[in-house]
Amino acid sequence: MSDRVTFGDRVTFIGVRHHSPACARLVRDEIRRLRPAFVLIEGPVEMNDRLGELMLGHRLPIAVFTGYRDARRHHMSWAPLCEYSPEWVALREGHDCGAQVRFIDLPAWHSALAERENRYADAEKRYRHAVDRLCEHFAVDNTDTLWDHLFETGTGDPSAELAAYFDLIRGEDTAAPHDTDREAYMAAWIHAARAHTPDRPIVVVTGGFHRPALIRAVTDHPVTDGGWPEVPEVPAGAVAATYLVPFSFARLDAFGGYQSGMPSPAYYQRLWDEGPEAAAAGIVTAVVSRLRERGVVASTADLIGARTLIGGLARLRGHDVPTRTDVLDGVASALIDDALDHPLPWTGRGAMHPRTHPVVVEMLAVLRGDTSGSLHPATPHPPIVADVAAQLGRHHLVLDRGFTVDLSDPASAAAGHLLNRLRVLRIPGFTRLSGPASGTAPVLSESWQLFDSELRLPALIEAGTLGATVLEAATVRLGEHFTTVTADPGMLADVLFDAVSCDLTELSDRVLERIAEIIETSSDIPGLGALLAVTLGLWRTRPDALPARLISAATTRLLWLLEGVRGTALPDDTATLRALVAVRDTALHAQPLLNLARPAVVAVFQRCSLGDRPAALRGAALGMTWALTDTPDPAGTERAIRGARQIDSLGDFLAGLFAVARERVLEPVGADEDGLLIVLDELVGGFTEPDFLAALPALRLAFAWLPPRERATIADHLLRLRGVVGSAPALLRLPAAPELLAHARAVEDRVDALLRRENLLSEVRHD
Structure with missing residues (x-):
């Protein structure tokens, strides 16, 4: 037909x-x-x-x-x-x-x-x-x-x-x-x-x-x-x-997730402009050139081999001239010698697997191309485009340079509100490097990197459907987000942070009303912890930004929930420990806002250190008494740590302790200047080799709570305890992943045991 x-x-x-x-x-x-x-x-x-x-x-x-x-x-x-x-x-x-x-x-x-x-x-x-x-x-x-x-x-x-x-x-x-x-x-x-x-x-x-x-x-x-x-x-x-x-071709490419039409748009552009034979030859040359630029060895012989394979595949498949797949298969066969972890992307459809072979990634980048379109200057745009341009000029924000917002200065803070609105709208070219967040110290400045981007105009045009101005569009975007997360305290915290950062007062009030409701009923410890961390950080930076009663209510609710935790493991360990950190920060820095005196907070955690509690919670409870008590009990501290010496719980216990009180890990315990380190060294040193390998993953997670400088200090103390002269930072830089080294050690031990059993160990060592 x-x-x-x-x-x-x-x-x-x-x-x-x-x-x-x-x-x-x-x-x-x-x-x-x-x-x-x-x-x-x-x-x-x-x-x-x-x-x-x-x-x-x-x-x-x-x-x-x-x-x-x-x-x-x-x-x-x-x-x-x-x-x-x-x-x-x-x-x-x-x-x-x-x-x-x-x-x-x-x-x-x-x-x-x-x-x-x-x-x-x-x-x-x-x-x-x-x-x-x-x-x-x-x-x-x-x-x-x-x-x-x-x-x-x-x-x-x-x-x-x-x-x-x-x-x-x-x-x-x-x-x-x-x-x-x-x-x-x-x-x-x-x-x-x-x-x-x-x-x-x-x-x-x-x-x-x-x-x-x-x-x-x-x-x-x-x-x-x-x-x-x-x-x-x-x-x-x-x-x-x-x-x-x-x-852009990147947005058109099926390997980038585009759901329609043809993959590899640069290849098909060549096909349209030059015909199939020239397109195939040109793409092969471009692929080899790109690989050479990336440091991949691709010789003239490889290029000849690729073209020979492409021609052979085309004839075998009945093609008068090579197709796109002939080109890809031929180049891959000529240039990739090692085994592939995943099928070649062009044997299926959709986005590439994250672990696609690097040579394949570069090949597909060539066939995708980097072409981006542009509109004629007379093309009409939505009002938000002009609004953003005018506001950037009003606040003297120049692209391709950094900008620091002084939140204590109203004029500078207004520029920060604009930048945060652009961030919320996901407009390329405005990257927030640092600024207020949850933490122990108030931050009164924001650092931004501004740069031009060819994606800025399309993103602004698309955002223009949300509102005629950047203020209106950011309000709608965050309002839509708010309506989808009204039952999740952690996500509500994110919406509140963005609403305050953007100075969206009406939306902030709505979010705060919902937060007050959800605090009374939520049992989500990680989510409430994230909420408390954000509200505390906002209060410390801008005390007028939210009602202080929310901080008190969230803290009281968390203490009640934490005291009721039983069992062997915390729900979502890392997030729950961050919730404990938020409680600690509140007790340290916002005590006047709380309905509980500090001794009452300490008493809650003293009860959390007893009975059938998860090891991480018991460690955090000990850390909380350190953080909130001026005169911690050295003997009690040592007893608590030695009581957590079990292989399957020591790492979790230390994770809780380090999360809440890492700053005091290096302080003396009793009369010993090395303090806690001697106790820990003794416990870990008492492990058998199999026990140490079993405990290693949890111990690594525990010490991940310490920043690199503190880990280096611990390494230096351990070298000194053993009378060894060496570089402490070097101990932290292993030639391979610790899990791999531990596995290799276990394999070597099994081999030694087998050789001993067969009376072959002495002969092997002699050879």
């Missing part, structure tokens, strides 16, 4: 795969041949009155971006266009031949597209069965390889094969309601175009999945005098906006 399906020699339906050079060539050739009166394209109908914006002379890739927001949802959608996108070629060729060009698909915010972030996402899940059968028949791995094999490197007219392919994958199955809604709307545009031009050709360019249904729709309905379909209105109370945004 030919793809040139016509009715009265007027309507030609061209089914395409989005971002396919083969389909783009077919669209170009058909429009030039037919010189139609109308070119109807699957695309956002709300852009029809603004097609002139697309003709301004942008550098591709770009995308039509739509943002939608109502009381229940916020939806963003993109329709990307690159030079070899069939939709872009249809737009340009139709314009050049004098045709009336129209987009004919529903707006991106319409319910039929509400679940799609990408208008041109292929419907592969819906026709996977047919594609799987085709892949099996042609002995290829996936859709992309199948498509290249069938269409991309051919030299003839692919229209008949394309039509058969799309008819097969659509089949006779009933489409989902959102597809039938879109197809009915597109069919209405085709009917209207037929009525407006009784004797001239019409070209319809849509995704191949929709093509069979549209043909049936036109076949089953005679020409009528109906007018053009109306553009659906935005629902009452909702806000929707559509703008052009710069896009």
Whole structure:
């Protein structure tokens, strides 16, 4: 069945795969041949009155971006266009031949597209069965390889094969309601175009999945005098906006997670510009050059070998010229000698595995390319773009340099509020290096690194759907986050921190009301600990930022929950220990806010050090008495540590102790200046070799609570205790991971035991 399906020699339906050079060539050739009166394209109908914006002379890739927001949802959608996108070629060729060009698909915010972030996402899940059968028949791995094999490197007219392919994958199955809604709307545009031009050709360019249904729709309905379909209105109370945004090959690439079209956009750009043979040769040269730049040995012989393998694979697979997969397989075979931990990415679809071989990563980076689009200066932007530019100038914020915010100065603090709003909106180019956070000391400054980024404009345009100003957009973004985390005290703490940092007073008040409610009922110790740490840090930096009663309520609730903990392990050890640190900081630095006197807090932890408590909690309880008591009991301290000498609990006990009172680890215990270290050294030294290896992972986690300088001090003390002269920092730099060394030691011990049992140890050592 030919793809040139016509009715009265007027309507030609061209089914395409989005971002396919083969389909783009077919669209170009058909429009030039037919010189139609109308070119109807699957695309956002709300852009029809603004097609002139697309003709301004942008550098591709770009995308039509739509943002939608109502009381229940916020939806963003993109329709990307690159030079070899069939939709872009249809737009340009139709314009050049004098045709009336129209987009004919529903707006991106319409319910039929509400679940799609990408208008041109292929419907592969819906026709996977047919594609799987085709892949099996042609002995290829996936859709992309199948498509290249069938269409991309051919030299003839692919229209008949394309039509058969799309008819097969659509089949006779009933489409989902959102597809039938879109197809009915597109069919209405085709009917209207037929009525407006009784004797001239019409070209319809849509995704191949929709093509069979549209043909049936036109076949089953005679020409009528109906007018053009109306553009659906935005629902009452909702806000929707559509703008052009710069896009990039990195965002187009399927290996980066893009859900539509073709992977390796730089390769297909070469294919579009130069043809398949030149594209294959150019990509091989580019891959080898990049690997050499990265220090990978890739000789001229390797290059010759890769080209030989590529040619052989192409002939073996029945290709007149090499396809993308032939190139990738050939280069990988020629340049990678070691075993791969994971299958080559192009044997499947989707993002690369994090542990993909480095050479493969570099290869795919070449085929992806680093091209980024840009918009013509006359392109309209949402108001937020101008608002941000004006505010950056007002606060004298210059890109490509650092900036320090003085939170005690109102003018400087206002600049900090702007920067934090941009951070919350995830606008590239504004990185917070340091500033207020949970901790023991108030911080009255923020350090920022400002830099220009080609991603800043598209991010601002996308943020513009949240509000006309950066203040409004940041409020909406954080408000949406707030509505999704109202039952999680830890996440509420993050929202509160951001709201205060951005000076969003109204939102801060709402968050504080919810926090007051959740403190009374939550049993989430880690979450309440994170909440207490954030509120304490904010109070110490800005005492007027929140009610002090929240700190008291959170502390009282945590003490009550901690005293009730029983068993052998803490829930989420590290996060729970951080909650204990927050309680300690509150007792030390915000005692006037609490309903409990410090001795009452100490009494709670004295009770936590007894009975069937987790070892980490008992260690933290001991640390709390150190931190909150001016005259700790040396003898009691030593007894508590020796009481935790069990192999399976010493590491956990020390983790709790170090988390809460690491600053006092090096202080004397009794009359001994080495204090706690002598006790710990004695306990660890008493372990047998197997016991030490069993205890090692927990001990490492415990000592991870100490910063490098304190670990080096401990190493220096241990060297001195043994009368050894050496470099303490050198002891902390092992040639391999400690777990690997411990495993190697265990293997050596087992080998020694086997040799001893067989009376071979002395002979081996003699040799």
